[in-house]
Every structure is written in C-alpha cells, then in structure tokens.
Amino acid sequence: MEDPQVEIYVLIETSWHHALSIPPGECARFTCRPLKWFRFLAGVLMGSRGELSGGPRGQPLDYDEVPENLAGKYYFTPDGPPLLIDARALDGRTTDSDKSISSAHGDFCDGLVERDGTCVFTDSPVHQCGACHILPHSKGDEYIARVSKQRGSPEDYISEINDPRNGLLLFGAFDKLLENGSIAFLLTPNFALSEVDVPPAPGSPQVETGGRFTLHWFSDHLSWLAQQLPPNSDARRPSNLSSWPRAHIVNFHYGCTAFAHWGRPAFKSFLENATKEYFYPPRHYAEEELTEHARGMKPGQQNATQATRIRRRNKPAPSDPSKKTPVDVMDLVLMLWSCAPKKDPGTGVMESQTGPNEKTQRWLEDLASTDDYIDPNV
Numbered sequence: 001m002e003d004p005q006v007e008i009y010v011l012i013e014t015s016w017h018h019a020l021s022i023p024p025g026e027c028a029r030f031t032c033r034p035l036k037w038f039r040f041l042a043g044v045l046m047g048s049r050g051e052l053s054g055g056p057r058g059q060p061l062d063y064d065e066v067p068e069n070l071a072g073k074y075y076f077t078p079d080g081p082p083l084l085i086d087a088r089a090l091d092g093r094t095t096d097s098d099k100s101i102s103s104a105h106g107d108f109c110d111g112l113v114e115r116d117g118t119c120v121f122t123d124s125p126v127h128q129c130g131a132c133h134i135l136p137h138s139k140g141d142e143y144i145a146r147v148s149k150q151r152g153s154p155e156d157y158i159s160e161i162n163d164p165r166n167g168l169l170l171f172g173a174f175d176k177l178l179e180n181g182s183i184a185f186l187l188t189p190n191f192a193l194s195e196v197d198v199p200p201a202p203g204s205p206q207v208e209t210g211g212r213f214t215l216h217w218f219s220d221h222l223s224w225l226a227q228q229l230p231p232n233s234d235a236r237r238p239s240n241l242s243s244w245p246r247a248h249i250v251n252f253h254y255g256c257t258a259f260a261h262w263g264r265p266a267f268k269s270f271l272e273n274a275t276k277e278y279f280y281p282p283r284h285y286a287e288e289e290l291t292e293h294a295r296g297m298k299p300g301q302q303n304a305t306q307a308t309r310i311r312r313r314n315k316p317a318p319s320d321p322s323k324k325t326p327v328d329v330m331d332l333v334l335m336l337w338s339c340a341p342k343k344d345p346g347t348g349v350m351e352s353q354t355g356p357n358e359k360t361q362r363w364l365e366d367l368a369s370t371d372d373y374i375d376p377n378v
Contacts, residue, residue, distance in 0.1 A: 004071035006034075009056075010042055011077050016056060017270060019045055020262045024070040029231055030186075030216055033197040034070055036063045040192035042076035044255030047083025047151055049191045052076050063192070083150050086279045087263065087271040089256035090181045092138055105137075108162035115243055116169035120235040121215060122228065124171045132170045134245055134253050136179050137161055144249070146279055151248040164243045168235070173225055184257035185235070185250050186214045201233040213237055213245075216254075218261050 006022040020041065031037040039052040051060040053075050061074075109131040119129050135144050141160050148158040158165055170178075177183045188195045188211065198214055200206045213235040221231055237244060259268075 006038065006070055007073045008038055008042055009073060009075045010046055010082075011056075011075070012046075012082055016075065017267050018264045019267045020259070021264060022262045027070060029221065031193070031197055032199050033063065033066065033193070035061050035065060035067070035074075036192050036197050038074050039063065039076065040190060041255070041258055042074075043078075043192060044251045045085055045259060046076070046078045047085070048078035048080050050076050050078035084271055084275050085252060085255045085259060086147075086275055087256075087259060087268045088279070089135070089139070089253070090179070090260050092136070092179075105131075105162055108164065108167060111164040111243065112167050112169040115164060115238055118169070119171045120168055120213075120237070121233050122171050123236070126169070128172055129169050130172045130175045132168050132175045132178055133161065134166050134168070134178065134185070134249055135161065143279060146281075147252055148246075148248065150278070151252055152246060153248075156246045156248065158246065158249065165246045166249055168245065171229070174229070177220070177225070178253075181257045181260045182217065182219045184216055184218060184254045185245075186212075186216055186254060187247050187250050188212045188214065190247070190251070199232055201230040204232075204234070207234060211237075213250075218257055 003023070006020070006024055006027065007018065008020040008022070009016045010019045011017075022038075027034045027037065035052060039050070042052065043049055052063070053060055054073070056075050058075065112131045113126055118125055135147065139161060144161045144163070144166060145157075145159045148156070152158065156165075174183065186193075186198060188198055195207050195209060195212050198212065215229060215231070215233045215235070217226055217231045220226060259271075
C-alpha cells in the first residue's frame with residue numbers, strides 16, 4: 001500500500017484535476033512553509049495566482065501554519081484562466097526544424113561570461129564552466145517565444161533561445177542536471193513565498209530581504225555534486241539585472257521540473273492534449289503569429305487574425321489549389337461577429353461557443369497579455 005502523499009488538485013473551468021502527488025518527507029528540503037510552497041507549485045503549473053484550501057469549496061488556508069501531518073488533499077483555485085505548463089518541456093528535442101534554433105550560440109556564451117564572470121553559485125573559474133540554458137537549447141527560438149508570450153510581460157518578451165535572460169554561467173557538470181530535471185531555480189519573493197520561507201544552504205546565513213535565486217535539487221540531492229553545491233544555495237546576482245534570467249522563464253522551468261517528478265499521469269495526458277498546439281504548432285502559421293506579437297499587436301488585434309488561422313488550419317485543403325475560392329469580406333466579418341463570446345446574463349462571465357479543450361487552448365493563446373491578467377511571477 002502506498003504511503004499517504006500530499007495530493008494537489010487544481011481547478012480548470014468547473015472540474016478538479018489531480019495534478020501532483022508529493023511525498024511529505026521531501027517537503028522540508030525545499031521550504032520551511034510547506035503550505036506556501038504548495039500554493040506556489042500549483043500557481044506555476046497553472047500560470048496564475050490563486051488560493052489553496054483544504055476542500056473544493058473551502059476557505060484559504062493559513063499559509064504560515066506548519067501542519068504536523070502534511071499528507072492529504074489540497075485544492076488550488078486560480079484567480080484567472082489557466083496558462084498551463086508544457087508537460088513535455090524536459091523531453092529533449094521536440095522542435096520540428098533546426099531552423100527554429102538560433103545560431104548565435106557564441107554570442108550567448110560571450111554574454112554570460114561578460115555578465116557572470118564565474119559560476120554564479122560556486123565561483124568556479126570560467127574555463128570550468130558552461131553556458132547553460134534554463135529552457136533547453138533544443139527547444140528552439142519559437143518555443144521560448146511562445147512561453148514568453150504566454151507568461152511574460154511585453155517588456156520581458158524573449159524571442160531567442162540564446163537570449164542571456166534564459167541562461168546562467170554554471171560549473172560544467174550542472175548543464176545536464178538542468179536538462180534532465182534534477183535541479184531548478186526558485187526566485188523569491190514571489191506571490192506565495194518570501195525569502196525567509198526557504199531555508200539557507202547548510203552553513204550559510206538566512207537571507208531576509210533583497211531577493212534570492214535559489215537552487216533546488218529535485219533528485220540526486222545526496223550525490224557528490226550536491227556536496228559541491230548544497231540544496232538551497234543562492235546565486236550571486238549582478239548589480240545590473242537587465243540581462244538576468246526572467247521570472248517567467250525561471251518559474252515555468254520550475255513548474256515543469258516539479259511536474260516531471262510528481263505529476264499525475266492522467267493530468268499529464270490532459271496537459272499534452274490541451275497545450276500541444278500552443279507549444280508545438282504547425283509551422284505555417286506559428287512564425288507569422290509570433291512576428292505579430294513582436295511588432296506589439298494588442299490582444300484585440302491578434303484575436304481576429306488568430307480566429308482566421310484557426311478556421312484555416314481546421315479546413316481541409318482542396319485537392320486542386322486552382323479551385324480555391326476567394327473569401328467574401330462581409331462573410332468574414334459576419335463569421336467573426338458570430339464567433340464572438342456572449343456574456344452570461346446571470347454571472348456576467350463571457351462564454352465561448354466552443355468546447356472545454358478549445359477554450360483552454362484559446363486561454364493559452366490570448367489571455368497572457370490581456371489588461372486584467374495578473375502576473376503570477378511576482
């Protein structure tokens with residue numbers, strides 16, 4: 001019989017999904033305020049702030065409490081529509097063309113050496129270090145642009161996988177540990193955790209203010225490498241943070257790493273079905289869409305072009321290209337009008353005429369940059 005676990009459920013639309021199962025004994029390695037950490041984990045999975053309760057309709061928990069027995073069910077209600085993680089983020093190469101990978105790897109290395117100088121955790125000299133990507137280099141430019149569009153603010157938009165805001169200069173052995181999900185980084189303070197909610201590395205003083213960039217070991221925490229770089233070690237940050245890793249990238253990777261270790265199989269299948277067209281779209285429309293975002297198109301302007309593309313990619317291609325029929329402008333206007341969401345008179349909530357999976361997909365594409373979206377990274 002399996003030992004009791006920390007079971008975290010998340011609310012998507014009107015359904016509760018069993019997202020994570022965490023062994024209670026592992027929590028103390030990550031935090032001294034486990035309820036706050038559970039809330040953070042659920043928040044980065046969902047891409048939204050929210051509240052944690054002890055029941056589906058319960059009141060928010062006292063996050064400063066440290067229950068004697070952590071095992072049990074916890075329910076996370078997001079503040080807004082979910083912007084879900086990619087369950088395949090750590091699966092290695094999943095881009096469909098090498099063209100999506102930036103060729104400026106030398107510039108990436110030079111930029112990190114100039115910014116960091118030595119390993120930001122161990123101070124190992126540069127000849128012992130590697131230029132490490134937080135989101136894997138194999139994912140490519142298009143992938144990180146989509147993550148950035150989904151979760152970042154416009155001023156933090158990242159369009160290249162070799163952007164220094166997706167990298168750190170680390171002791172050489174740690175590159176593979178990032179790729180295989182053994183380690184991830186926690187930024188505090190964030191919407192759920194403060195600096196003091198994460199214990200310091202053994203022998204180090206507790207950092208109380210000013211922010212922390214903390215290394216967490218999800219596996220191999222007893223290995224010889226972990227002896228060189230103990231759990232909860234803090235990175236040395238530069239005085240100029242303009243090219244330092246961005247919260248939305250670090251948090252996304254943290255959520256993907258946590259899910260790789262503790263995610264429920266059924267929820268993994270749900271995530272893959274809900275997000276595959278967003279993170280791994282057909283190339284014929286993906287590049288055009290991201291170019292529009294880089295030009296600074298507002299969400300309302302993007303919606304019309306996205307609606308057109310959705311219909312275009314779902315429509316079977318004619319066998320003879322010469323038989324394509326032109327689109328009447330008024331027909332297109334009427335179609336867009338008919339597809340517009342209607343407001344429920346009882347709740348005031350905008351309703352979609354599409355099914356739950358397509359609504360989830362539309363949240364991923366459209367809601368990351370709306371005016372009322374609350375950044376979950378701060």
